[in-house]
Amino acid sequence: MMPRDASDANDRSGDSSDDSSEGRGRWSDLDRPPLNAAALRRALLRDGGLWSGVDVVQSTGSTNTDLVALAASGKAAEGAVLIAEQQDAGRGRLDRTWTAPARSGLFFxxxxxxxxxPVQRWGWLPLLAGVAAATGLSRVAGVDTALKWPNDLLITVGDEERKTGGILAERAGDDGVVxxxxxxxxLREDELPVPTAGSLALAGARTTDRDPVLRAVLRSLEDWYGRWREAGGDPAASGLQETYAAGCATLGRLVRAELPGDRTITxxxxxxxxxxxLVLATEDGVQEPVGAGDIVHLRLA
Incomplete structure (x- = not known):
């Protein structure tokens, strides 16, 4: 998610019912119809609710960077949602790239x-988003969704555990997080960026209609964010810590943590x-907490 500047994104914005910039009609791929921005607004925007605006753009580099820029310029309120039908320079954790065919996924x-x-508890936000996404996907798509620490979304394709989604949180000034x-x-098998990737369709989801999937994820996120905020960010009192642990596929496994500075812990x-x-119990009998790094699942412990 590496954007062009926000004004460029706004120049290409609008309801996804418009024809694309390549001149293809809205039904050029019947398996991948565009999102209905007007219907999403009707479903998600309500008095007293979290979501304050829903905008869909046809294409951008990165919704994250675009929204950070809009927040910095005072053009985005809390609860703003920015969705792209396609990202051509998406970013994941550790500066990894994230790309996919147009309208093949949800990028927002x-x-x-x-x-x-308290700011020291804001680090729970990406984990909260993971819980919300897993809950929403399981509810609407009927697929068993698990979490790889800290915030990768895992599904089962055949008998393989595959990544179907990821989350990236970035500060937006002193008072916000995008x-x-x-x-x-x-995404079809021949479109996967790596063999370990997956999609809701490949996992046999009962629906791949992106409109209800997006609504379910955002409603779940609103619910979990409200609970967490009401508890002052306390992960135990809000139920977030327990729920995350219950859905975390990393717990109970032998893993390798690849840490900054080329250090590893197994x-x-x-x-x-x-x-x-993530707390790791090593062969030396030491329990080491890992706050940042890449986790490789090795096997069940």
């Missing part, structure tokens, strides 16, 4: 301003602590 970012929550999400919905993932860190 939301702006949150949790003023009631949370971006990419979810593979109708151990059994035994817990998620109050700071959202």
């Amino acid at each position: 970012s939301v702006l949150l301003r949790p003023a009631e929550v 949370v971006g999400m990419g979810i593979n919905v109708t 151990g059994e993932a035994v817990a998620i602590d109050r700071d959202g860190r």
Whole structure:
């Protein structure tokens, strides 16, 4: 998600019922119809609700960077949702790229301003988004969705565990966080960027209609964000810590943590602590919390 500037994104914005810039009609791919921005607004925007605006753009580099720029310029309120039908320079964790064919997935970012929550607890936001996404996807698509620490979305294709989505959170000034999400919905086997990737379609989802899938994820995110905020960001009191641990496929596994500075730790993932860190029990009998890095699942412990 590496955008052109926000004004460029706005120049290409509008309801996705418009024809695309390549001159193809809205039904050029019957398996991948465009999102209905007007219907999404009717479904999601309500008095007293979190979501304050829903905008769909045909194409951009990155919804995350576009929304960070809009927030910095004062043009986005908390609850703004920016969705792209296609991203050509999406970013995941650790500066990895995320690309997919147009309308094959959901690529969106939301702006949150949790003023009631101490900043030191904001690190829970990407994990919260993971719980919300997994809950929403399981509910609407009927697929068993798990979490790889910290915030990859895993599904089962055949007998293989595959990644179908990821989450990236970035600060937006002193008082905000932009949370971006990419979810593979109708990606076919020959379109996968890597063999370990998956999609809702490949997992046998009962629906691959992106409109209800997006609504379910955003409603779940609104619910979890509200609980977390009301608890002052306390992960235990809000139920977030327990729910994340229950749905985390990393716990109970032997894993390798690849840390900054080319350091690695191998151990059994035994817990998620109050700071959202993954706790590893090593062969030396030491429990080491991991707050940042790449986790490789090795096998069940």
